[in-house]
Amino acid sequence: MTLAEALPSEPQPIGFAVHSPELFAGDHILDLASADAAYRRHSTDELRRVVAIAAELRQYFPKTQRPVLVLNAGGWTPHGFLPVAERAALYDRVAESLAEIDLSPVELGIQTMPPFPWHFGGQSHHNLFVDAEEIRAFCERTGHKICLDISHSMMACNYYHWDFGEFLKTVLPYSVHLHVVDAKGVDGEGVQIGEGDVDFCQLKAALDQYAPGVQFIPEVWQGHKNRGEGFWQALAFLEGVGV
Template sequence: MNFGIKTSYDDIDKIIGKMKYVEIQMLEKDMKRLEKLSEKFSTMNIEFVIHPPFEIDGIHFDLCGKDRKNWIDRMKKIIKFADSINARYVIAHPAARTAYPADLESFKRNLIRSLEEIASDNIILETMPWFYHVNGKKFFSNILLKPEDFYFFEDFAAGICLDTCHTFLATNPGSTKNVLNFIKELKSKIKHFHMVDAKSPDIEGLQIGRGEIDFPFVMKKIKNISAMAVPEIMDGHKNNGAEFYRALEILKRML
């Protein structure tokens, strides 16, 4: 396991220190300055993973819904940028969010179509919680809540980003067993980790140890997986990434 840090173009010089593994959280405005991002990141001796913007023009990232065509075009631009800096992976949220539980099969078909059209070998799919927060509202997530969901997409994606918080909250109440099941069933497919604590039924973004996830046990199961692991603590980028680095210290003590 390679510990890394999560940052943005605007904050990278303040946060990364001597880190050699970095996840870039793209912002909406980055889509208009991809060349500038490429110029900066391509000169850095760092292994990057790219996380696309959460939304553009008020429309949340979604490769499964009615606006997927626009997001396919955006993802192609993001993939081109990622390739220009030799980024290892690009993370994709499957989305498939609805106000009520919905038709799973249509979401699966749309996601497969989107991945086929994007046609990249470097996309990894992020695991999801049962409830997903968007602009202060809660929606049901419909796919990538459990390991078997990934089997439908394994021919179209390079692997998964296991978000410990999301996966813990994939059921109500949340359970560390959810995380352990993903590790057991899809260990070879896990390419990246978001390390963050959670509380039932839908509290995300907590510092390690302040939630309900049994991280000491989880760390024993994942310490030998060859993947980047970055903390994803709420507001962890503030104060030069103080809470991110605190999370890294806590996690390292568990090894």
């Protein structure tokens, strides 16, 4: 199926959001924090294309004038975490990269990240948009917002022994979009809601207080199978706890 065949034939009465790819042609993983200027320029060029596509899609979803664009901004290292003191330079490069792009057609949501992402079948180490205080500082400084990925951030809290309630209190005011899904341990991503470590009653209370009405999607691993069975199960659970 071509892209043209996949697009709606007429405008749809629903909203939409876009998740930027992380992997592009030539095995290029988008990284706005790269110290390699050419690599970072390649990443910003790819992100510009994504923004343009998101803007073009608005004609099919007229209810949404500025769709949320979820972005994995980069900042991983393959063989271990960077010292805390070295992260500031990476955050600066992300901010500089984003400043080079016209983001006015979208509402950017930089995704919160887990400690151990997977790239090309190997486990890496994420340095950026993991720590709640660093996320708050970046958002305050730049005006950018985040996509809070509950599974990613639960795993980060498990690994670093952070209090998840305090994490939510810190980052939810800067959230424009949520990926709602459960997690187990430090690398058990995408667990069905209610079967992992997340306290969803705690999450509901935090959402009501710090981000009422924020949009979200369930992001259960393989949730699309059997006509979306996993997603419907997740939504039924969330409805049961009042989210």
